[in-house]
Amino acid sequence: MNLRPPNIPLTQTQQLIYAGQRISPDSPQYNVPYIFRIHGEIEPKRFNRAFQSLVSRFDALRISIDDSNDTVSQVIAPKLDYIPELIDLGESPKNDIIEAFLKERSQRIFDLKGPLFDAALIPIHKNQYIWYLNLHHLITDAVSVGLMYKAMEELYRTDISENRSEVENFSFVDFALYENEVNSTLLDDPTQLYWKENITKYREPLGYYGFKGRSSTSVSERSVFTIEGKQANIIRKRAQQAPFQMISEKLAIYNIFASALALYIRIVGAAERFAIGSPVHNRDNRNRAHTVGLLMEIYPLFLEVSADDTIQDLIEKVKTSSFEMLRNTRIGMVNADISRSFNVLLNYIPWHFGKFDGKEVEVEWLHPGHCDPGHFLRCQILDPGEGEMQLIFDLNCAVFSEDKRERALSHFEKALNTILLAYNTTVAEVELVDKLEINELINKAQSPYTQEKEVDFLNAFEQNASKWGDKSALIQDGESLSYQSLNQRANMLGKYLLEEGIRPEDRVGVYLTRSMDYIISLIALMKIGAVFVPIPSDTPVRRVQYMLKNSECSCCISHDGIASQHIREISLIDIGLNRNQIFDDFDSEYSLPEQQAKVAYHLYTSGSTGQPKGVVISRKALNNYLNWAAMHYGINQGSVFPLFTSIGFDLTISSTFLPLMKGGTLIIYKEPKAGPDLSLFRIISENRVNTIKLTPSHINMIYGKSLGRSLIRTVIVGGEDFKSNLADELYLALDGSAAIYNEYGPTEATVGCVAYRYTPDEVRTNSVPIGRPISNMCAYVLNKHLKLLPSGVAGELFISGKSLADGYHNLPEANATRFIKNPFQPGSKMYKTGDLVRWNEKGQLDFLGREDEQVKFNGYRVELSDIESNLGQHDQISDVAVVLVNREIKDAESQTTNCARCGLPSSYPNADFDHDGICHLCNAFDGYKERVGAYFKSENELRDILMTAKESKGEYDCLSLLSGGKDSTYVLARLVGMGLKVLAFTLDNGYISDQAKENVDKIVAKLGVDHVYGETEHMNKIFVDSLHRHANVCNGCFKTIYTLSTQVALEKNIPFVVTGLSRGQFFETRLTEELFWKNDYNSEHIDSIILEARKLYHREQDAISDLMEVSMFHEEDTFERVKFIDFYRYSDVSLQELLKYLKEKVDWKRPTDTGRSTNCLINQLGIYVHKKEKGYSNYAFPYSWDVRLGHKQRDESLEEINEEIDEQQVKKIMREIGYAEKDTQSENMDSLVAYYVSPVIIGQQELREFLKERLPSYMMPGYFKRLEAMPLNKNGKTDKITLKSLNKSQIDSDVPYMAPRNDIESLLSNIWKEVLQLKKIGIFDNFITLGGHSLAAIRITARINEELQLNFPLNKIFDLPTIAEYGSFIEKTLLQLMEDENRSK
Amino acid sequence: MRKLIISFIEREFLPASAHLGSAQDDLLTGGIINSLGLMRLIAFLEKQYEIRIPFEDITLDHFNTLDSITKYLAQRHNLS
Structure with missing residues (x-):
């Protein structure tokens, strides 16, 4: 008798299958159907008997699922009567009938209540029978089928009714119970x-x-x-x-x-x-x-x-x-x-299936059509x-x-x-x-277009000039130039250039703004067979020089004085200055002798790293592109293009040449001298062009602008990945009446070599495909070893054909690696693009991103463009860029070096050491050393100041801040020595060591001065706040001391508070190097700035202003009634002298119970946190100043800043004051940051949820940051370098990032960056949120005043805490000044 | 040790009340133990003798017969 429990839990694997079936209840994905085709006669009755015995033998066949309760289980029926169905498919059914039957039957859904199998016998003809057996995966696996067949065959052959006692019982129940039992132990x-x-x-x-x-x-x-x-x-x-x-x-x-x-x-x-x-x-x-x-x-x-x-x-x-x-x-x-x-x-x-009762058997495992x-x-x-x-x-x-x-x-x-x-x-x-x-792929690689007849650009242009002489070729700012005039001017300039000695194949720099001059110059140069090298007007000087030198230009054409200062080594032709001379004979017809030149232009690619490379484009290559593009994009006399993108960008070639080649018109939009180029907005609002070539980022810029009445009918998009949703938006914005083309092409393959016409109703992919190669071009998708990859598989794109560049100028190594032998067309070259693509199902190329955009993140290979296109599908997002931010890895302490003079560690932000190992601070200090010297005064002067206190009515002359350390003890002793009535003040912050306290008590007794302890119940909160704000405890402690001592001084009418700050600490808390930059050093001026800063300092909001009584600092009077004096501004005592004095006068002893050179137990917590978060000790900077000013030895300073910290003690104090340590580990890890442009901030959680459905979790960005607009680089592409440089607090803040828009904002942003030690600052970032404080305000204000020769007050930056606000204030001030000046004239 | 291994093999892999024929019987190539079974045997040996049998050692030479197994354990793991 079996006493097995009626319900048995499912095994782990059964549970998985059960769950899968529950999710798709109508899918036969777990059916496992077999047919055994038996060649011989089968007796149905005997077969049924055998099958009944089979069911009795194997308990798995008697399983049914019981999911009536909360827990799903299986029940094994002790007995199950089952007779396989005898199927009648007619006399000798044809194969298709059999197959149709099997297909239908094998896809039947099992009722999980059982039986979980379906068996049938199908007579095909007298000597052939099919045993059909379909089982639910819950009760079978591959081995089971073999076992069942073997048993069935034996049962049929022997035809002895099963006597269960004789057969060893191999029960599934045993296994399931065992599985359940061991499961918990696993x-x-x-x-x-x-x-x-x-x-x-x-x-x-x-x-x-x-x-x-x-x-x-x-x-x-x-x-x-x-x-x-x-x-x-x-x-x-x-x-x-x-x-x-x-x-x-x-x-x-x-x-x-x-x-x-x-x-x-x-x-x-x-x-x-x-x-x-x-x-x-x-x-x-x-x-x-x-x-x-x-x-x-x-x-x-x-x-x-x-x-x-x-x-x-x-x-x-x-x-x-x-x-x-x-x-x-x-x-x-x-x-x-x-x-x-x-x-x-x-x-x-x-x-292996043996014969069935001596008959041959074929076994087939059917496919139920689902998996x-x-x-x-x-x-x-x-x-x-x-x-x-x-x-x-x-x-x-x-x-x-x-x-x-x-x-x-x-x-x-x-x-x-x-x-x-x-x-x-x-x-x-x-x-x-x-x-x-392979043949198919090579065919795919070929262009589907045939070029009928190719014309040369110059010929076509000259024909246009003779055919439509009066038609406008160029328009700029209301002025227009006809084809005939343009041709004439080009001829005249050509003649002039020949006279200047320019010869065919000579390279000539074209360093011009977008202007008629530019177009005239290009045509003139082509006419005389010279090679043009476009240099945009905003190119940095050094780069201009590099380009001219690298391309071996024989001369440079420029105008408007943009080149005057930079070009020395080669001759400069200023078209502006020589206008009369060049275009002297406007009426007469010049024509130039025809030239057979090979090369058209050199264009410099702005590689993200290293020097730009000069790409050499032949006329053949240019003509191939222009002919295809003119034909494919339907360019004709009616075409009106804008010229508004950088002349250094190869995308601009289309706008420059296509209209002139086909008799159309080019409207020129000049770039501004400085600040952002808003030409595109002008183009849209003026609405004169009907054809435009631009980047996806440009489209994003005009996103939301009304385009309903736009005349634009042809849009050629290039330069970047073109996202489908952006294309959809554009298509709809243009009322569905524009032809939109996605044109792909590196500079090295002349503007565009692969192209696609967007259609709105295509299968949605994240990006618009880039399509197929243009005429006479081939595109191969290859692996690292240049092997063809199957369609669909991502590989690198290689380009060959007529439009291929001749190579990089004078860069044989780059040529050898990028322009390689084309294995598919012997004798030709192909260019390695570095772009990842694949052939899609429609035989078009899909762009998948740059190979170097594929980043490794937490060990996974992540395609940033993949995240971008998914996030871009969010309704409210119009543009996206994802970057991998590599968090700076702080130098390990052992790797830091220290300034040879002052000991400043290399881990200090922006530390810069010269050849001799001297830091930038020391080097700069040499320049203003003397003026710093003048800041310090003598003890006599101090005495004179303090003696004025005798005139006031108070009980005490001054309040001396006493920490119990040697410096403040010395101050107190000296003040007493001067005959002053002193009140000593000590802050009990809860962490002063016992011995330090003993010192304090002993000293005040010995010196016979009154003494008070100040304290606040909020001390721990102040520490925590200080740690969050400044990564140290000292700032909070200092401010508490100043606040409490000011209160005491006010109460007791004490006019002076004397501090024991070291000279180094002055530079940490009061002075900045900027104060000493001005030649006309003025001590009173500095004092007034410091006082101003002190007011701001006490009015800043922090834990102290929230928790303590600070109302007195809002009264101007307070700063009159209580003045702060730094004792060491007036004393230059050496350490030995000081210690000797202390020993004699007060018997001061260094406390030993702090284990360190300090008398405060908590400050090691500050050092610990500072070192961990910032990578260096908070004492490193003030000590470097102490050394620089001769008040400390370098070794001594190093010893102190490198002191061991007792971590256990630190952690204990953290718990005491309630400070939760930041997880610097995770902050220092790489993270994916997604920037999006949207009218509103979208919650991080919402974006996460949105992406969760679309991306695997390892691709989830760690941060999302809204931008007002995507920052663009000079070529109008997304500026990812900027986006990589924002720091965590900038990303965390709700303020969208916006790059500086004009010169003033750039100036401010540079100053802020230096002072606040940040890499990038947006114009809407808040000074205080970025960690700005009164000292930074001094530094920033001083620098602004220095740069602009103005005199802005310190508090301005708190009133106008963003670059945008401050910038517009400066602009207004400057305008006002100019007006005033004009009026006075 | 030998007895222990024999009883493990007989208990796990042989039909009820059957005995291992001889110490030279081919356990693996003879179909007595399949590769999964060998893994179980190895796990058993590792646990029993607190040893680690490295991947490279799991070969027919070492594990195909009772003799080879005991020889291997003696030579490589100083077990007897």
Whole structure:
């Protein structure tokens, strides 16, 4: 009698399948249907008896699922009557009838209440029967089918009714109970670690042929390939040899296929790290070996394959990894986490079925048309042990499009052959495409366009001049120039240039603003066969010089004096100055002798690193582009283009030449001398052009501007990735009546070499495709080893053809690496673009980003453009840029060096050491040393000041701040020595050491002075605030002392508070170097600034102003009634002298209970935090000044700033004062920052939720930051360098980033950057939020006043705390001044 | 040690009440133990004797017969 519990929990794997079925209740994705085609006669009744016995023998067949309760369980019926259906398909049914029946039947959905199988007998004809058996995966696995067949065959053959006692009972229930029992113990199993660690590393979902993300369907298609007997035997033989040979032949064969699959995935999935799901049958002992049911679990086989691995390496990795996998399997281990780590499956199934009652049998595993949607690809190998093998690919239809499904098996087959034969090949060298596909790909690479007849630009232009002489060629600011005049002027300039000695092939710099002069110059230069080198007017001087030199220009054309200062080495032709001379004879017709020049222009590419490279473009290349573009974009006499982009940008070539070539008109928009170029807005508002060439960033700039009445009908977009949503917006904004083209092309392939016409109703991809190559151009998608990649697989784009540049000028190394031999067209070259692309399903190229935009983030390969396009789909976002911010890694303390003179550490922000190891502060100090000297005075002068106190009515002459340290003790003693009545004041901040307190008490007793302790209950909050604001405790402590001592002084009518600040501390808290820059040094002026700063200092908002009584600081009177005197401004006592004095007068002793040179226990907490957050001690800067001013020795200072800190003590104090340590670790890590342009701030949480549905979690940006507008570089592309430089507080703040818009704002931003030690500052950033305080205000104000020769007060920056506000205030002031000046004249 | 291994193999892999024929029986190539079973045997040995059997050592030479297993354990792990 069996006393088994009626309900048994599901095993882990059953739970996974149950859950999958519940999610898709109508999908037959877990049906496992087989047919056994038996060649011979079957007696149905005998068959039924056998089948009934089968059901009785294997309890798995009697399983039903009980999900009526909260917990799902399985129930095993003790008995189940089941008679397989006898199917009548008619007399000798045709194959299609049989197939249709099987298809329908195998897709039937099982009722989980059971039975979970469906069996039938189908007589085909007298000597052929089909046994149909379909089982739900919940009760079966591959091994089970073999076991059931064997049992069924035996039961049928012997036809003895089953006597259960005689057959050993291999029960699934036993297994399920065992699984449940061990399951709970697995949590502590050492193998857990192996899985957990690997799963976190293998979270990146594997994509195939460019597909990424999740599949939405379970629909899958099966492709079957027969591995011929000969090939199969080779595989079996290899399995017994090195390198495959293993303890078991089956394992070795598995490894062969796993290696092939890994190679295939590595190439079509383009992932370095992936996991292959590997079913492990779990029949590891005698009982389980005979058990029918779902025992199998699928484990991930973790692999990391690099492109440089050889096949041999890959095989070794597979061997090791499959061993590790097997070794770490434990029954019941596979849970949802483990099973989510792969989406590809490899199942090697020994497939041996003997005869059925002596009759031949063919076994077929049917495909129910569906698969678990988590399994994108299932690769199954059926191996009967001899003869041919069957290779089955089940491919998810959402992941593998039809063309991919057709190719996948052939690619795998190629991978398999490589594994068997080419051990020494590297992965990157493997080509999966076959000859047929290679031909197809090479065909795809060709241009679909044919060029009918090609005309030369210059000829076409000259013909236009003679045909339509009076027609406007150029228009600028209301002035227009006809074709005829333009031609004449070009002729005249050409003649002039010839006279100046310019010869064909000479390079000539064209350093002009966008102007008629510019166009005239280009045409003139072309006419005389010279080569033009465009240099935009805003190019930095050094770069201009570099470009002229590098291109070996023989002269440079310029105007408006823009070049006067920079060009010395070569002759300069100023068209402006020589206008009369050049265009002297306007009426007469010049024509120039025809020149056969090869090269058209050199254009400098602005590489993100290193020097710009001069790209040499031939006339042939230029003409090829212009002819194609004019034809394809329909340029004609009616075309009106604007010229508004930088002349140094190759995109501008289209606007410059296309209209003039076809008799159209070019409207020129000159760039401003400084500040942002707003020409595009003018173009839109003037509404005169009908054709425009621009970048996606430009489109973003006019986003939201009304374009409803725009005349623009042709838009050519280039220069950047063109996002689909932006194209949609533009299309709609132009009422759907404009033709929009996406043109791709590096400068090295002349403006545009691949192009696509946008259509609004196409399948949505993130970016508009870039299309196909233009006439006479080819585009290849290749891997690192220049092998063709299958369609869909991302690779680098290589370009060849007529429009290819001749190369870089004078850069043989760059030429050798970027312009390489074209293996597909011997004798020609191709250009390595560095851009990632793939062929999409429609045979168009998709742009996937720059190769260098692919970043590694937390070990994952992340395509920034992928995040950008997904975030760009948010309704309210019009533009996006994502950057990887590499947090600065602070030098380890051991790596810091110190200034040879003052000891300033190299970790101090912007520290800059010269050849002798002297820091910038010391070097600058040499320049104003004397003026600093004048700031310091003598003790006599101090006495004179303090003696004035005697005139007041108070009890005390001064209040002396006494910490108990040597410096303040000396101050007190000296003041007493001067005969003053002194009140000593000490702040008890709760952390003064006992010995320091003893010192204080002893000193005041000995000197006979009155003494008060000040204290506040808010001290700990003040410390915490100070740590947050300044990363130290001293700032908060100082301010508390000043606040409390001022209160005491006011109460007791004490006119002076004397501090014991060291001279170094003056520079930390009061003085700045800027104060000494002016030649006309004025001590009173400095004092007044310091006083002004002190007022601001006390009026700043912080914990002290919130918690303490500070109202007196809002009275001007307070600062009159209580003056602060720094004792050491008047005393130059040396350390020895000081110590000697103290010993004699007050018997001062250095406290020993702080363990350090200080008398305060908490300040080491400040140092600890400061060092951790800023990378250096907060004492480093003041001490460097003490050394610089001769009040401390360098060694002494270094010893103190490098003192060991007792971390345990520090942590204890942190807890006491309630300070939660910042997680600097995570702050210092790299992070992905997403910048978006939107009319409103969108909550971080909302954006996260939005992206969560679209991106894997490892691609989630850490920060989102709204921008008013995307910062652009000179070429109108997104300026990612700027975006990378914002710091965390800027990103965290709600203020959108906006780059400086004009000169004044740039000046302010530079000053702020230096003083606040930041890399980038937006014009809306707030001074205080950025960490600005009164000392920074002094420095910034002094610098502004110095630069502009003005005299702004300190508090202005608090009133106008942003660069935008301050800037407009400066502008107004300057205008006012100019007006005043004019009036006075 | 030998007895322990024999009883593990008999308990886990052989039909009920069957015995291991001889110390030279091919355990792996003879189909008595499959590769998953070998992993279990290895896990058993590792736990029993507190050793770590490295991947490179898991070969037919070392594990195909009872003799080879005991020889391997003696040579590489000083067990007897």
